[in-house]
Amino acid sequence: MGKVHNVTTFVFLGLSQNPKVEDIFIVVFSFFYTAILLGNLLIMLTVRMGNLLKSPMYFFLNYLSFVDICFSSVTAPKMIFDLLAKSKTISYVGCMLQLFGVHFFGSTEIFILIIMAYDRYVAICKPLHYTTIMDQGRCNKMMLGTWAGGFLHSVIQMALVRQLPFCGSNVIDHYFCDVHPMLKLACSDTYVVGVVETANSGTVSLGGFIILMISYTVILVSLRQQSAEGRRKALSTCGSHIAVVIxxxxxxxxxxxxxxxxxxxxxxxxxxxTIITPMLNPMIYTLRNAEVKNAMKKLWCRKFSWVSNDK
Known part of the structure; x- marks a missing residue:
């Protein structure tokens, strides 16, 4: 039997059905989303205008900020709009696109965090070979790999849901389209799809976490051979990465x-x-990183001095 689609739109239950709580959520999440946009744009501007793109660490940080903006933009604006609307609906196509976007940018972020950990590993454990190992060509290939990996993961996720028949309820108990809540709506046995989805997403999230924890353990063990100043700098940088990872x-x-x-x-x-991590990333990376703070100070002092000179 082919798949049956009586459902052309889905309805979100959202984060709360209480109007007073929804009013609070509108203010809170509007603030969070604004902070995500401003914080990550500030990092991207600082990296690009401060000529830090040549440094692999800031090259990856620039893309992490870009992915954070995209990742939160897949869910946050729709959620804020739904909090204001009476009915929280999304079309079938819109739902598929949102599911694709969440998994594409989410898995790309995981892969970027992994290559950022590798960059720190090379910088701390192989400092003499750092510039040859992390040259611009290799950094570009790594970034291309993260986008390709994210695309492959999200295509699998979307393909799993696309083949499901939806012929009953269209109410999604969530605030965005994701695989687990949608499996509950399918009018067919979803056991195999659920196992494949768990294997796919689980491998990316748990696998990424294990790789990162091993790499940071290796880095922290190797710090024992460093000078006190080298240890302090390395711990400061790695500390921000570990906070984001957790x-x-x-x-x-x-x-x-x-x-x-x-x-x-x-x-x-x-x-x-989807919202808290993209908002905290700019704060964690700037507050814990003296080089980014100095670049921001120099850049904005220069800008303000030009503005005052023009006057």
Missing amino acids: IFFGPCIFMYMRPDTTFAEDKMVAVFY
């Missing part, structure tokens, strides 16, 4: 390392990796 991967592993089941907490957990 905040981002904890919720991801909770969501995707289990079969086709949903919990009441899923929506609030999803807020962490």
Whole structure:
């Protein structure tokens, strides 16, 4: 039997059905989304205008900020709009595109965090060979690999959901389209799809987390041979990366390392990796990184001095 699609639109239950709570959420998430845009744009501007793109660490940081903006933009504007609207609807095509976007930018972020950890590993453990190992050509290839990996992962996710028949309820108990909540709506046995989805997303999130933890352990062990100043600088940089990894991967592993089941907490957990992490990344990377702070100071002091001279 072919797939049956009586459903052309889906309805989100959203984060809350309480109007007073929704009013608070509108203010809170509008503030969060504005902070995501301003914070990540500030980092991108600083990296590009401060000529830091030649440094691999800032080359990757620039793309991490870009992906954070895209990742949060897939869910946050629609969620804020839905909090204002009476009915929280999305078309079938819009739902598929949102699912694709969440997994594309989410998995790309994971791969960028992995290559950022590799960059720190080379910088700390092989400092004499750093410029030859992390040359511009290799950095470009790594970035291309992250986009290709993210695209492949999200195509698999979308293909799994696309082949499901939707002929009953169209109410999604979430605030964006994701695989687990949609599997619950399918009017066919979804066990195999659930297992494949868990294997796919679970491998990316748990695999990425394990790789990162191993790489940071190697880095921290190798720091014992460094001078006190070298140790302090390395710990400062790695500390910010580890903070991002824990905040981002904890919720991801909770969501995707289990079969086709949903919990009441899923929506609030999803807020962490779709909104909180993209908002915290600029703060963590700038507040913990003296070089980024200095570049920002120089850049904006220069800009303000030009403005005052023009006057």
